Amino acid sequence: MAIKGLGGKELAFNIVLFTLCAVIFIIILYPLYFIVIASFSDSTLVSTGKVLLFPKGTSLFGYKEIFQDSRVWTGYRNTLFYTLFGTLINMLFTMPAAYVLSRKEFKARRPIMFLFVITMFFNGGLIPTYLLMKDLHITNTFWVFILPFCVNIFYLIIARTFFETALPGELYEAAVMDGCSHFMYFAKVALPLSKALISVIGLYYLVGHWNDFFTGLIYIRDNNLQPLQIVLRDILLSNQVFQNGAGTGGGAASGGYAQRYADQIKYGVIIVSSLPILMLYPFLQKYFEKGVMIGSVKG
Numbered sequence: 001m002a003i004k005g006l007g008g009k010e011l012a013f014n015i016v017l018f019t020l021c022a023v024i025f026i027i028i029l030y031p032l033y034f035i036v037i038a039s040f041s042d043s044t045l046v047s048t049g050k051v052l053l054f055p056k057g058t059s060l061f062g063y064k065e066i067f068q069d070s071r072v073w074t075g076y077r078n079t080l081f082y083t084l085f086g087t088l089i090n091m092l093f094t095m096p097a098a099y100v101l102s103r104k105e106f107k108a109r110r111p112i113m114f115l116f117v118i119t120m121f122f123n124g125g126l127i128p129t130y131l132l133m134k135d136l137h138i139t140n141t142f143w144v145f146i147l148p149f150c151v152n153i154f155y156l157i158i159a160r161t162f163f164e165t166a167l168p169g170e171l172y173e174a175a176v177m178d179g180c181s182h183f184m185y186f187a188k189v190a191l192p193l194s195k196a197l198i199s200v201i202g203l204y205y206l207v208g209h210w211n212d213f214f215t216g217l218i219y220i221r222d223n224n225l226q227p228l229q230i231v232l233r234d235i236l237l238s239n240q241v242f243q244n245g246a247g248t249g250g251g252a253a254s255g256g257y258a259q260r261y262a263d264q265i266k267y268g269v270i271i272v273s274s275l276p277i278l279m280l281y282p283f284l285q286k287y288f289e290k291g292v293m294i295g296s297v298k299g
Contacts, residue, residue, distance in 0.1 A: 035267050039063070043263035062264025066235065066272055074224060075231035082145040082227060083209040090205040091198065093150045098159030099186050113160075120153050126218070133219055144219045145212065145227070152208075155201045162197045163190065203280070210277050232269045 038046045042057025050056060066072055101109045123129070129148075130139075138144045167190060175185045191198070213229040220226055 035270050039264055039267035039271050041264070046263045059264065062268035063272075065265060066268050069231075069235060071223070071226075071231045071234070072228070072272070075226060075228035078142075078225060079210060079228040082142065082212070083206055086146050086150075086209040087202055087205045089146050089150050090152070091202055094152070094156055094159055094201065094205075095191070095194075095198070096186065097151065098156050099163050099190060101156075102160045102163035103182075116153050116156065130218065139219045140221050140225065142225060145209070145215055149215075152205070155204060159197060159201060162194065166197075167193060206280070207277055228273060232273050236266060236269055 034051075037053075037055040038051055039062060040058050040060055041051045041055040042059070045051050045056045100106055101113055103109065124132070133139050133144055133148065138147065171189065172185055175189055180189070211229065212227060213233070216225075216227045216230040220230070
C-alpha cells in the first residue's frame with residue numbers, strides 16, 4: 001500500500017509539474033506567435049483585439065513595403081559583416097587572453113585581471129568615449145563596430161574559469177613532455193576541447209553584434225554604413241508619423257505607409273530583425289546545452 005501511495009504521489013507531482021511547465025511554455029510562446037500572425041493580419045483587427053489565435057485579413061503588404069526599401073538590404077549587408085567579422089575579432093582576442101590569464105605560472109595574471117574587472121564598474125562616459133573615438137579617427141567607419149569593444153570582460157571571466165577548471169593540469173604536463181609549447185597546447189589541445197565554450201561565447205558575441213543599435217546611432221552618420229537595426233528604426237519612425245495622419249504620398253521611398261497596414265510594418269520589422277538569429281539556435285543547441293553551465297560550481 002505504501003508503494004502504491006508513493007507511486008500515486010509521484011504521478012500527481014509529475015502531472016502538476018507538466019501542467020506548470022506547459023503553462024509557462026504557453027506564456028512565453030504566445031507573444032512570439034502573436035507577433036508572427038499580427039505581421040500579416042489586418043492592422044485594424046489587430047488593434048481592436050480581434051486577432052488572438054489565427055491571422056485575419058491576411059496580407060503581405062507589410063513585408064513587401066519593408067523589403068522594397070533598398071535601405072533594408074544595405075542594412076542587412078552591413079549587419080552581417082559587422083556580426084561575422086566582429087565575432088571573429090572578439091574570439092581572436094578573448095580566447096588567447098582567457099587562456100593566458102588562466103595559467104598559474106603567469107605571475108602578472110592577478111593584477112591584469114584586476115584591471116580588466118575595474119572596467120566592468122567604471123567607464124569614461126558617453127562624451128569622453130565619443131571624443132576618444134573621434135581622436136582615433138574611427139567614427140563613421142566600420143571599425144567603430146569592431147575594435148573598441150572587442151573583449152567583453154564577463155565572457156573573458158567565463159572563458160578563463162573554463163580553462164582553469166575543465167582542462168586538468170596533467171593534460172598540459174603530458175603535452176609538455178611531448179614537446180608542446182604554450183602556443184601549440186592552446187591551438188591543438190585547449191581549443192579543440194573547448195567547442196562548447198567557443199559556441200556559447202561566440203553566440204553571445206554574435207547576438208550582441210546583431211542587436212547593436214547604440215553604436216550606429218552615436219558614431220555613424222553615413223547611411224551606407226548604418227546597421228539593420230538603425231534602418232528598421234527609421235522605417236518604424238516613418239510608419240508612426242504616417243499612422244498618426246501626418247504627411248502625404250505613398251511607398252517606402254517617400255516614407256508613407258498605408259494606415260491600415262501600420263501594425264504589419266511594426267510587427268514585420270520585429271520578425272525581420274529577429275529571425276536570422278533565431279534560426280541559428282537549433283544548429284548550436286547541443287553546444288549551448290553543454291556550455292550553459294560553464295564556470296559554475298561542479299561537484
